[in-house]
Amino acid sequence: MSEILKSEQSASSVKHLELEATPSPAYLDSDELILNMGPQHPSTHGVLRVILKLDGEKVMGTECVIGYLHRGVEKIAEHRTYAMFNPYVDRMDYVAAVSNGLGYCEAVEKLLNIEAPPRAQHIRVILAELNRLASHMLWLGTHALDIGAITPLFYTFRDREEILKIFEKYCGARLTTHAFRIGGCLYETYEGFEDECRNFVKFVRPKIDEYETLLTTNRIWVERTKGVGYISGDDCKAMGVTGPVLRASGVKWDIRKAQPYSGYQNFDFDIPVGTNGDTYDRYLVRIAEMRQSLRIIEQAVEKLPEGPVMAKVPKVVKPAVGEVYHGIESPKGELGYFIVSDGSTQPYRIRVRPPSFVNLQALDMMVRGALVADVVAVIGTIDIVLGEVDR
């Protein structure tokens, strides 16, 4: 494994490190330490394996080894009908299952040239934004835990529980919800759904302030995150990094605004943008996004129209020959589905563009020259879910 690292560690990639005077190997054994972080490690957020090349505590290079959670989701799709594949997508990014389902259903709808009725779209937006909150809460808790603050984890899990309760009441499942169907939603909202959403928004607003009191101005938190894992907007674009990581680097790109889907153009919300592109800005951006999500939920609940929740969809989903790409803004970034149809009931090929997988590629760029503790912080700040990276 070290050979891979050494060949990759050619002169070009460690430019900024060469400036520092290093002792000659003649009288000092300057062999780097190869440290295997993962796949069983408390803070690689699953079964990610990062091979670190260390000089003392300094990271000289990294290599991600992925695939420990590979389940062949894309291949499975080729043997399932369009409707049968729907539950599988929930298992990719399992902390944001609703977004996964939303993306898939909308992609197939695009392929079929149908559109979900307005009520279904609103329900989708409410659930997707609740899911964004749940995902960000889980991210905040685990990210803070990685940096050593153990308490926010319990606060965020306490509040995430309320979201999962709403999911459970709506569709019977908490995590892998399978909330949407091709053409709309299978279920009508339950009695008191709107009130529960309103109450939740009221309940969670002060809680977000509570997380902030623990972290935002905490000296150690600021020191641990400011300037750590810097990535520029141009680098983000070059690597295809999307989501809060991209926005924290100052690029105002949010698919909900840029290419509105599911009626996001009807809602009034801002895109929080950072300036420094470091871990602290990514933290602030996600916190601000949580507040924006609350705004969207509020509006969607107020505007929730009457009507059917399911469009007219043929009993057997059999799209015409063709292909479609549909991207949505999942909590982690751009989640895209590329579906090729050969005219049969089963997709010829489905390719998922998972934001976690693409964003993870930036890890090496972000941690070169940093310390071991920063690797953990950066893995947390990218917000990966290994189920989505490996699929």
Place this chain on the structure above:
Amino acid sequence: MPQWLQSVVDYVTKSNNTPGWYADPVASAIWALIYIILIFTGVSIAVIAMNWLERKILAHMQVRLGPMRVGPHGLLQPIADALKLLIKEDIMPDQADKVVFWLAPVTIVITAFTVYIVIPFGPTHAVTDMNIGLLFMLGVSSIGVLGIIMAGWASNSHYPLMGSLRSSAQMVSYEIAMGMAVVSAVLMTSFKGGGNFFRQIYGTGGASVGTLSMIGIVRAQEAQQTWFLFKFFPLGLIAFFIFAVAMVAETNRAPFDLPEAESELVAGFHTEYSGFRWSLFFLAEYAAMIAVSSIAVTLWLGGWMRPFASLHGPNVEIPNYWSGGAIDLAFALVPALTFFVLALFAFIGTVRMPKHRAFRVQTIGLAGFALALGFIGLVLLEPHVRDRVQDIFWFSLKVAVFMYMYIWYRGTFPRYRFDQLMHLGWKFMIPTGIAVLILTAALGLGS
């Protein structure tokens, strides 16, 4: 009756506060043995209690309940844990350096407990009173670092090695800042009649000679009628603050728990340890926490002195019970009252237990616990016990405050990064420590 026996009997029967029994070697040895046994059991019990308290307090800070199943309110959880650790398989990694791997936890435990020799729980409650007590204590606790390095090295594994290297760097740098703060406190002992006191006790030393003896340091605070925390305000406070931060770093606790940073180094230097050997590390960590807190209490918080020790109040006379100041009496009753309050809490807990036969044993156990606490409170009302034990009570209470702070830090702060830790130590703590030392010396010139 031989003289040593006489001095032992004197000590038991008379509640005088003079350290007279040091004079007789045999009596000293006997008392030392008794205290060693007392302290060993006492510290072990304190560690067990601390384990439970940490889980409970941390849990309540984190909106959860903590252990609730083993015993009423999880009171028996630490014992269950200890049992589990004892009956676990004893694993020694194949590639480890067997001897050093075995020696490391033993070293740490021995150093952690040796420190208690010089801790004065009261004017007469100490195993021994060395004239270099403080130096001895700092020296011995530094050997603990060696144990950590040994553990990391002998494990022959990457994570423990990095943990132990971090630990050694951290402890070495923070010991300097700690030393500066300690020296400024030692310097304070020589001011305002402190020197006279030592000449009286030890027969040596001029008017301005301080002491390193742990008992002597508290005596100096007694003589100067102030805790060193408030001396030369805010110099004493700053020195105390430096020590309070350095001691957290010294014991590898949050936010300075880099050597065992869970999220980075899995478990740091004790990653490869399990079962009984691991429990030794655990025991040593908590024992060391109590030990450094004891140093802080001795140096800055007046050791065994009760709050407002210089106020006595109007004289009161209760036949066969008390003659002396009213304020003295009020404070003398605090230990007993504390135990009564604890017993009350336990009784409330008993009443609130679910009325179900599955909980019968637990309810009876909790009631028994409450009765035991109440009984201790009653015993503490007895004049002989009251006068002998209140020093220990105040000392333990102050240490307990530090223990709570440790838990509080852990619930609140993220972890420092290695380089930031070094920056804080070398660029802030050490210069401030030196400045405080110089200013203390300058202010002390006049007295």
